[in-house]
Amino acid sequence: MTANGEMGYESVSTMEPWTQSSDYMSSETEDYEDSGICDKSWVRLFRGSYEPVLYWIIFVVGGVGNLLVVWIYTTVKHRLKTMTDVYLLNLAIADLFFLGTLPFWATDATQGWVFTGVVCKGVSAVYKINFFSSMLLLTCISVDRYIAIVRVTQAHNFKSRRMFYSKLACLVVWLLSCFLSLPEFLFAEVKQGQHNVAFCSLVYPANNNNLTKVLVLCLQISVGFCLPLLVMVACYSVIIRTLMQARSFEKHKALRVILAVVAAFVLSQLPYNSHLIVEAAQAYNTTMTDCEAVKTFDVAGQVVKSLAYTHCCLNPILYAFIGVRFRKDLLQICQCLTRMGGVNKPQAVPKRPSVMSDTDTTPALSL
Secondary structure, eight states: OOOOOEESSOOOOTTSSEEEEOOEEEOOOOOOGGGTSOOOHHHHHHHHHHHHHHHHHHHHHHHHHHHHHHHHHHHSTTOOOSHHHHHHHHHHHHHHHHHHHHHHHHHHHHHOOOSOHHHHHHHHHHHHHHHHHHHHHHHHHHHHHHHHHHSHHHHHHTHHHHHHHHHHHHHHHHHHHHHHTHHHHHHEEEEEOGGGOEEEEEEEEOOGGGHHHHHHHHHHHIIIIIHHHHHHHHHHHHHHHHHHHSOOTTHHHHHHHHHHHHHHHHHHHHHHHHHHHHHHHHHHSOOOOOHHHHHHHHHHHHHHHHHHHTHHHHHHIIIIITSHHHHHHHHHHHHHHHTTTSSOOOOOOOOOOBTTSOOSSSOOOBO
16 A cells, blocks of 8 residues: 555754655654754664665565566456456556665665655655555455445446446546645655755645645545545445345355455554654644654654555455465466476366456355
8 A cells, every 4th residue: 555654754843944744754743853952863773773674575575466466467368357357457556666666765764865856756756656546446446346246236237338437447546646646746855864864855845834744644644544444444344234145155254355355454554544643733733842752753653654565565465366266367377387398288277256356247255
């Protein structure tokens, strides 16, 4: 999230002409290591002890799930029939690009940044582009579910136009995400830390109260968390009210799906974005000067950041695999693979819409 902070470990004291932000893998608290005031080597050891394994697990699990989504949407004929189909395909692509940056940061956690400065800028920018695109696509999915379930008549009447709008929305999401990632293109640099260990980090120009850094953090929090959360809560609240009025035995399953979607987003993203809010306040007006407090804050940042990364593994389950039609297509492809070389073809499976997948003509709530 599909979401996510800044990497690296260290920050240069505000006494320097440039303010260094720890890049995506760590907090952005002021680090006095360069002046020898606070030795944070144990924070790096903590990061190196678990992040590589965790990131490779997320990389493999999330990669398999999202590749399955892309595979099904690109191999089953005429699969992209609704707005949600378009959003889900783009969401899976965004998650895959995001996951592609994790091996770099897993290596960085144990060896430092062993790649070039160009790779540092590129990986940082790709990460942030796909972070923003994932969050904005989740927002689009929420709006589409509102239209398909609450405004079902209008959705059916303007079905062809909705497909055009979904593709246009995806284009806007990608362009906006590229624009929001400009700080990574401009400020990502390879810096030397203690013991000649290099790291990829954002280095902001020093200005009044680290204004550039504060603005970048506020932008990430607003667009990457607050906006999606507000839209999800607003849309799903109306959807739940509509479902409660429906006389369908499946509505309780649909409600559980919606609650799972919102809970997964909040539980994975809220802790990390709360941490970013504190970081923004710390950058604007440094109040945390005790070395032990800073180190504890950094470790907390590592933990909540790792939690936020798990959302890209949950997206395929929450937004694709729960749909009846998607599961049927997946089963059909698996049957084709197992029968490869045989003469019998798998029988076509009737397709039904699902609350988080397709609703061509009716807001059916089957799972």
